Amino acid sequence: MTDYDLIIRGGTVHDGLGSVARVADLAVKDGLIAAIGAVTGSAREEIDARGLLVTPGFVDVHTHYDGQATWENRLVPSSGHGVTSVVMGNCGVGFAPCKPHQHEILVKVMEGVEDVPEVVMTEGLPWNWETFPDYLDALQARQFDIDVAAQLPHSALRVFVMGERAAAQEPPTADDLAQMRALTTQAIRAGALGVTTSRNMMHRTKAGELAPSLYSDEDELGALADGLKDAGRGVFQIIPAPMGDADFEFALMRRLAERSGRPLSYSLIQMPAGDENAWRKSLAALSDAADDGLEIRAQVAPRPVGMFYGLDLSFHPFAYHPSFLAIKHLPLADKVARLRDPAFRAHLLSEQPQDTNPVNLKTVKSFQFSYAWGTQADYEPQLAKRIDKLAKAAGQSVEAYAYDLLLANDGKAIFYLPGANYRDGNLSAVREMLGHDQAVVGLADGGAHYGMICDASFPTYFLARWSRDADASQRIALPQAIAALTSKPAALAGLDDRGQLAVGRKADINVIDFDRLNVHVPTVVHDLPAGGRRMQQLADGYVATIVSGQVTYRHGEHTGALPGRLVRGTASVAA
Numbered sequence: 018m019t020d021y022d023l024i025i026r027g028g029t030v031h032d033g034l035g036s037v038a039r040v041a042d043l044a045v046k047d048g049l050i051a052a053i054g055a056v057t058g059s060a061r062e063e064i065d066a067r068g069l070l071v072t073p074g075f076v077d078v079h080t081h082y083d084g085q086a087t088w089e090n091r092l093v094p095s096s097g098h099g100v101t102s103v104v105m106g107n108c109g110v111g112f113a114p115c116k117p118h119q120h121e122i123l124v125k126v127m128e129g130v131e132d133v134p135e136v137v138m139t140e141g142l143p144w145n146w147e148t149f150p151d152y153l154d155a156l157q158a159r160q161f162d163i164d165v166a167a168q169l170p171h172s173a174l175r176v177f178v179m180g181e182r183a184a185a186q187e188p189p190t191a192d193d194l195a196q197m198r199a200l201t202t203q204a205i206r207a208g209a210l211g212v213t214t215s216r217n218m219m220h221r222t223k224a225g226e227l228a229p230s231l232y233s234d235e236d237e238l239g240a241l242a243d244g245l246k247d248a249g250r251g252v253f254q255i256i257p258a259p260m261g262d263a264d265f266e267f268a269l270m271r272r273l274a275e276r277s278g279r280p281l282s283y284s285l286i287q288m289p290a291g292d293e294n295a296w297r298k299s300l301a302a303l304s305d306a307a308d309d310g311l312e313i314r315a316q317v318a319p320r321p322v323g324m325f326y327g328l329d330l331s332f333h334p335f336a337y338h339p340s341f342l343a344i345k346h347l348p349l350a351d352k353v354a355r356l357r358d359p360a361f362r363a364h365l366l367s368e369q370p371q372d373t374n375p376v377n378l379k380t381v382k383s384f385q386f387s388y389a390w391g392t393q394a395d396y397e398p399q400l401a402k403r404i405d406k407l408a409k410a411a412g413q414s415v416e417a418y419a420y421d422l423l424l425a426n427d428g429k430a431i432f433y434l435p436g437a438n439y440r441d442g443n444l445s446a447v448r449e450m451l452g453h454d455q456a457v458v459g460l461a462d463g464g465a466h467y468g469m470i471c472d473a474s475f476p477t478y479f480l481a482r483w484s485r486d487a488d489a490s491q492r493i494a495l496p497q498a499i500a501a502l503t504s505k506p507a508a509l510a511g512l513d514d515r516g517q518l519a520v521g522r523k524a525d526i527n528v529i530d531f532d533r534l535n536v537h538v539p540t541v542v543h544d545l546p547a548g549g550r551r552m553q554q555l556a557d558g559y560v561a562t563i564v565s566g567q568v569t570y571r572h573g574e575h576t577g578a579l580p581g582r583l584v585r586g587t588a589s590v591a592a
Contacts, residue, residue: 020058021046022566028066033073033503033517035496045524048565066528073503073518074101074525075476078510081131081465083111088141090579091162094473094554095463101525101564104510106168108256109214109230113152114177122176122184126228131465132331134549141546150207161581162569169204171214171230183229194240201244208585210510211252212241242277253281259288263295267302280312286322286437287446303455314509316459317450319479320396321435324469326384328428329541331468334384334419337370353428366416385415387434394538400442448491457509458501467551471539476502477556481534524566534558
C-alpha cells in the first residue's frame with residue numbers, strides 16, 4: 018500500500034506567495050497537498066522534477082467559457098497554458114438567467130460581443146436552465162479538465178427581468194431594480210462569484226445593436242452593488258468606458274465599491290487613441306482607493322490587446338465586400354481558388370465594405386495597421402513591417418497589397434493587429450501597469466472571440482516575456498511573477514483554497530520547464546458544435562499540469578482525466 022497518490026520529486030518549488038523558491042519534494046493525497054520537503058514515502062505515481070519549476074496551478078479570472086462549459090469537457094486553450102481554475106461570466110454577457118423565449122436575444126449578444134458563431138450556440142447550448150441557480154446546477158452535473166466558477170452577467174439579468182425593454186435600452190422601473198437586486202443576491206448565495214457589467218460601446222450585436230446593459234445608469238449598477246451587499250460576498254467586475262473620461266469612470270467604480278462593500282475589479286488598458294494619460298490617471302486613482310481601504314483591482318493584460326485577421330477567421334479587409342460575402346460560405350480552398358481569379362480580384366477591389374455595424378467596418382479598415390506572422394509569434398512587431406508601410410514601399414494600394422498577402426500559405430496566412438497597450442510601439446505602459454500593487458493579470462478571454470482573438474496564452478507569455486526574456490531593468494522576479502498568476506487572482510476571486518502550495522491546500526500544480534516556455538502561432542481548427550471554427554494556440558514547456566491531484570496534461574497532451582468541477586461560491590481553506 019502506498020503512502021501518497023503522487024509525489025513530485027526534486028523540483029524547484031514556488032509557493033505562489035512570492036517567497037524564495039526551494040528545492041523540495043511535494044506529495045499529494047486525496048486531492049490535497051499532503052507534504053512538502055524531503056518526502057520519504059511511496060506513491061502510485063512519481064514525477065521527476067529535477068531542474069524544473071513546481072508552481073501552483075494558474076487562476077484565470079477573466080474568461081468566457083459560459084457556453085463552452087455546457088457542451089465541452091476541455092476548456093481549451095486555457096487548460097493548455099497551465100490554468101487549472103477559470104472564472105467565467107465576465108463583461109456582463111452570458112447565458113443565465115434566461116427564459117425560453119429570450120434565448121435568441123442572448124445568442125445575438127454573445128455572437129456580437131464575444132464572436133461566438135450563432136450556429137455554434139444554437140447547436141451546442143442545451144438550455145437546461147432558466148434561473149442562475151439552475152445554470153449552476155447544470156454545470157455541477159458536468160466534468161472538466163479544470164475547475165470552473167461562474168459570475169452573474171448583467172445583460173442576461175437585465176433581459177431576464179425586463180424582456181424586450183432591456184434590448185431596447187429602456188430605463189428600468191423601481192420594480193425592475195428591486196428584482197435585479199434580489200436576483201443578484203440569489204445568484205451569489207447559489208454560488209456565483211460575483212456580478213459583471215460593461216460600459217464598452219464596442220460591445221454590440223453582430224448587426225450593431227448595443228448590448229442590453231450598456232446604457233444602464235448608476236441607479237441600475239447600484240442595484241447590482243446592493244445585491245452583493247445583501248449577499249455579503251462576491252466581486253463586482255466591470256469594463257469602464259475605454260474612451261470615456263478616466264476620472265469619471267473611476268469615480269463611478271469607486272462609488273459602486275463603497276456602496277457594495279465588496280471588492281471590485283475592472284479592465285485597464287492603454288488605448289491606441291484619445292487621452293494618452295488615461296491609464297496613468299486610473300492607476301493614480303487606484304492607489305488613492307487602496308490608501309482609503311477600498312478593495313479595487315485593475316485587470317491588466319501582459320501584452321498588446323490585439324486581434325488576428327485571416328481568410329478563415331472572422332475578419333480580414335474584404336470580409337464585408339459584396340463579392341466576398343457571396344463566397345464566404347465556401348470551404349477555404351474553394352475561396353482561395355475564386356480569389357485567385359484575376360477578374361474576381363479586379364471586381365472585388367473595386368468594391369467598398371458594407372455592413373450595419375460600424376464596429377465591423379472600422380475593424381476591417383484597421384487591417385492596414387496589422388503585421389503578417391510567419392512561423393514565430395511576434396507580439397512586439399517593428400513599425401516598418403506594418404502592412405500599410407510595406408504596401409507604400411511596394412508602390413501598391415493597401416487593398417491590392419493585402420489581397421495578395423491573404424492568399425499566402427494557401428489562404429492560411431494570419432495577421433496580428435496590436436491594438437491597445439502598444440500605442441508607442443513598445444510595452445512600457447504594460448510593464449508599468451503590471452507593476453502596480455493593485456494590478457492583477459487578466460483579460461485573457463478564453464472561450465470567446467473564437468475567430469479573432471487568442472489570448473488564453475497570457476500565462477505562458479507572461480512568464481516567458483516578463484520573468485525570463487525581459488531586460489534586467491524590466492524583469493519581474495520569478496517568485497512575484499508566479500504569485501501574479503496564482504495567489505493574487507485567486508484572492509481576488511475569493512478562491513482561498515488554491516493559488517498556493519502549502520500542506521492542506523488543493524493540489525492544483527504545474528511542473529514547468531522554464532527555459533522551454535513558448536507560445537506557438539495560433540492555428541484554425543473546426544471542432545466546435547456544428548463544425549464551428551476557433552483558434553487554438555499551443556505551448557511548449559508544460560511537463561505536467563495537475564488538477565485536484567490528478568495529472569491532466571503531460572507535455573501538452575491531455576491524459577483523459579477530467580477532475581475539474583464547478584466551484585460554488587468562495588472556497589474556504591481546506592482543514
